[in-house]
Amino acid sequence: MSHAVQERPVAFAKPRGPLSHARLPRWTPLAVAAGSIAAGVGIGLAAGWHSKVQWGLVAALVFVLATYAITTKVEGSRQAKDRIATSLVWVCFVLAVVPLLSLAWVTISKGMEVLDVYFLTHSMNGVLDVEAGGGVYHALLGTIEQVGIATVIAAPIGLLTAVYLVEYGNGKLAKAVTFFVDVMTGIPSIVAGLFILSTWTLMLDFGPSGFAGAMALAILMMPVVVRSTEEMLKLVPNELREASLALGVPKWRTILKVVLPTAIGGITTGVMLAVARITGETAPVLLLVFGTKLINPNPFEGAQSSLPLYVYEQYAVGTDAAVARAWAAALVLIAFVMILNLVARGIARWKAPKTGR
Amino acid sequence: MAKRIDVSGLSAYYGNHKAIDDISMTVEPRSVTAFIGPSGCGKSTFLRTLNRMHEVTPGGRVEGKVMLDDENLYGSGVDPVAVRRTVGMVFQRPNPFPTMSIFDNVAAGLRLNGSYKKAELAEIVERSLKGANLWNEVKDRLNKPGSGLSGGQQQRLCIARAIAVEPDVLLMDEPCSALDPISTLAIEDLIGELKERFTIVIVTHNMQQAARVSDRTAFFNLAAVGQPGKLIELDDTERIFSNPSVQATEDYISGRFG
Numbered sequence: 001m002s003h004a005v006q007e008r009p010v011a012f013a014k015p016r017g018p019l020s021h022a023r024l025p026r027w028t029p030l031a032v033a034a035g036s037i038a039a040g041v042g043i044g045l046a047a048g049w050h051s052k053v054q055w056g057l058v059a060a061l062v063f064v065l066a067t068y069a070i071t072t073k074v075e076g077s078r079q080a081k082d083r084i085a086t087s088l089v090w091v092c093f094v095l096a097v098v099p100l101l102s103l104a105w106v107t108i109s110k111g112m113e114v115l116d117v118y119f120l121t122h123s124m125n126g127v128l129d130v131e132a133g134g135g136v137y138h139a140l141l142g143t144i145e146q147v148g149i150a151t152v153i154a155a156p157i158g159l160l161t162a163v164y165l166v167e168y169g170n171g172k173l174a175k176a177v178t179f180f181v182d183v184m185t186g187i188p189s190i191v192a193g194l195f196i197l198s199t200w201t202l203m204l205d206f207g208p209s210g211f212a213g214a215m216a217l218a219i220l221m222m223p224v225v226v227r228s229t230e231e232m233l234k235l236v237p238n239e240l241r242e243a244s245l246a247l248g249v250p251k252w253r254t255i256l257k258v259v260l261p262t263a264i265g266g267i268t269t270g271v272m273l274a275v276a277r278i279t280g281e282t283a284p285v286l287l288l289v290f291g292t293k294l295i296n297p298n299p300f301e302g303a304q305s306s307l308p309l310y311v312y313e314q315y316a317v318g319t320d321a322a323v324a325r326a327w328a329a330a331l332v333l334i335a336f337v338m339i340l341n342l343v344a345r346g347i348a349r350w351k352a353p354k355t356g357r
Numbered sequence: 358m359a360k361r362i363d364v365s366g367l368s369a370y371y372g373n374h375k376a377i378d379d380i381s382m383t384v385e386p387r388s389v390t391a392f393i394g395p396s397g398c399g400k401s402t403f404l405r406t407l408n409r410m411h412e413v414t415p416g417g418r419v420e421g422k423v424m425l426d427d428e429n430l431y432g433s434g435v436d437p438v439a440v441r442r443t444v445g446m447v448f449q450r451p452n453p454f455p456t457m458s459i460f461d462n463v464a465a466g467l468r469l470n471g472s473y474k475k476a477e478l479a480e481i482v483e484r485s486l487k488g489a490n491l492w493n494e495v496k497d498r499l500n501k502p503g504s505g506l507s508g509g510q511q512q513r514l515c516i517a518r519a520i521a522v523e524p525d526v527l528l529m530d531e532p533c534s535a536l537d538p539i540s541t542l543a544i545e546d547l548i549g550e551l552k553e554r555f556t557i558v559i560v561t562h563n564m565q566q567a568a569r570v571s572d573r574t575a576f577f578n579l580a581a582v583g584q585p586g587k588l589i590e591l592d593d594t595e596r597i598f599s600n601p602s603v604q605a606t607e608d609y610i611s612g613r614f615g
Contacts, residue, residue, distance in 0.1 A: 240455075241413075242452075243452045246441055246519070247465060247469070247470075247518065247522055248440075248442030248470060249438070249465075253469050253470075257469050258465075264456075
């Protein structure tokens with residue numbers, strides 16, 4: 001905390017002048033944290049609570065209050081406010097990370113049971129749902145194809161919409177587009193699925209296919225792409241546009257060669273976040289792609305499967321073997337999204353404006 | 358190459374607000390004309406009307422005529438893109454393209470406008486960087502990003518970028534206000550060299566700078582905040598700074614108001 005202090009701070013150092021004040025030793029927060037965890041466990045045991053969540057909440061509360069009380073006593077009220085803010089930040093951080101870590105831990109530990117190369121490279125063809133064996137290949141393939149098609153549809157439309165809104169749009173049309181994009185952001189995925197179901201499947205009489213699912217996913221993806229791209233384009237300094245225009249570069253080339261490359265890192269991240277969002281969608285896939293046990297590499301004809309749908313189906317079967325497959329597929333799904341995210345970050349870093357000499 | 362600018366009856370607006378009112382003046386070719394005046398008097402707005410950059414601002418609108426030799430910039434059928442290729446501009450804050458290397462920054466205006474052979478491009482880039490007195494400092498790192506240069510170097514990079522497209526006129530909007538005295542001196546020397554080839558118009562808040570670099574000086578003023586700016590007088594720099602014909606100019610230059 002206090003790197004600037006030359007001497008090692010002594011416990012409860014006495015103030016030496018008007019500019020210094022008593023200071024708690026560095027290990028105070030750790031000690032208070034340990035003490036509050038002990039208090040949480042103690043109170044929990046004494047009261048006979050079974051839930052560890054309650055223990056943790058008590059510990060967090062004790063931590064914040066104890067930090068405040070001790071600091072007020074030793075360091076004064078301004079320092080106490082500073083410490084209480086710091087301790088709240090830490091508590092919130094821990095509260096946010098604990099569920100995340102526990103989710104990752106549960107998924108990995110349960111998913112690793114059946115996850116192997118065989119699982120990744122085989123379908124459920126000829127495997128009864130209740131028995132062990134089989135794999136996730138058909139679902140993984142379906143997810144990749146559906147998400148890929150959805151991205152191919154939604155990313156260009158979303159990108160161009162954002163370019164229109166930021167670079168060209170003013171007046172009523174732009175306001176209307178912004179409004180409808182906001183409305184679209186709130187569309188529940190099942191509604192997007194029903195919309196495609198009613199038009200594509202029922203009215204136009206096409207059967208279930210990966211493409212139908214991809215269209216519903218594209219509807220969900222588009223507003224996210226528009227929003228994030230819009231924010232990124234707004235971040236591009238106007239000076240760069242003016243510099244380019246003043247060189248006698250037409251506006252469309254300015255946008256293409258100056259504005260978009262400057263924002264490309266953020267745009268990529270935004271598109272990838274949208275991809276991550278639709279990868280986990282189950283409802284429209286359930287309605288439109290239908291699900292199958294077989295490998296169907298053609299997204300334009302016949303039922304396919306997808307990872308979230310596979311998880312749902314296997315979990316619904318309920319036998320040990322099926323639940324194990326569901327966990328493994330969930331792990332594959334998380335890994336898929338995470339790999340996409342890492343790739344996006346890599347692209348963003350690679351493409352971001354460089355400042356090095 | 359250098360062309361004469363003849364402005365008559367020019368007013369510029371931001372939406373309904375009139376920013377400059379009825380300005381008429383002549384800018385001589387192969388000379389440096391400086392615009393001075395208090396903040397908000399419309400110097401920069403006027404400068405931006407000279408290459409049709411004013412209308413890039415939302416709500417920006419212009420009335421009047423700007424003759425570049427014999428052609429009215431605001432005539433019907435005139436392409437603003439073509440105007441900006443003829444009348445280049447350097448901005449107050451250095452603004453190199455962050456995604457491009459030093460070489461690409463200088464070549465940007467050419468590359469974005471048409472296709473050039475590699476050797477031809479390299480030659481123009483070298484000539485422009487030499488013209489901006491930057492070649493010796495950057496010749497070993499042309500592939501490094503332009504935003505890695507110092508502020509003064511970045512501004513000279515922007516000047517190189519502007520002169521690479523061989524404009525007839527070069528507009529400079531307070532090109533030294535973000536720079537230290539040494540970089541300022543470098544840019545001022547550069548302006549002295551560039552006026553052999555270009556018509557140069559420079560907006561500055563630094564009256565010593567106006568006195569040092571310009572041949573003619575225009576003084577702008579506004580009656581009150583919210584009122585449109587007007588051209589008070591335009592004369593040889595020497596006269597403006599020694600014996601101006603309008604009292605307001607003398608007051609401003611001697612620091613009695615503004």
